[in-house]
Amino acid sequence: MGTWTERLAELDIALPPVAKPVAAYIPAIRTGSLVxxxxxLPFVDGALSSTGKVGAEVDADEAKAAARACALNALAAIDNLVGLDAIVRIVKVVGFVASAEGFTGQPGVVNGASEFFGEVFGDxxxxxxxxxxxxxxxxGAPVEVELIVEVS
Incomplete structure (x- = not known):
């Protein structure tokens, strides 16, 4: 297998520009071998892909796609900081789902990010x-995803 950059190209996936912070923070930070x-948030072409609560204004499939967009944006932040090819492995994914009352499908929504990482990084x-x-x-985003990644 080649580099992660080559893998994204094989999948015809381009990293977006790093999303500008909406408050007082930076997109990614490295300490030791972790980023x-x-x-x-699920920004696509500079705008949120959808807004609202999952199980009300946003259906679970749309939210799963939004989680994938969040994951892609997280990779862009990592690439901007250390380079995509420095990634050794995805250590942890934390997904937050804005949920309508009674919605309990959060794991399925966050699978949008998890399945994406499996597709790109395999094991x-x-x-x-x-x-x-x-x-x-x-x-008003329906999903937010953060990562902990081991890098070389």
Missing amino acids: YTSGQ AGIHARSAVGVAELPL
């Missing part, structure tokens, strides 16, 4: 994970 990303994309339902997310 932590800030929570990434190096297998990770620990949390999928958390929350009342609200910034800018």
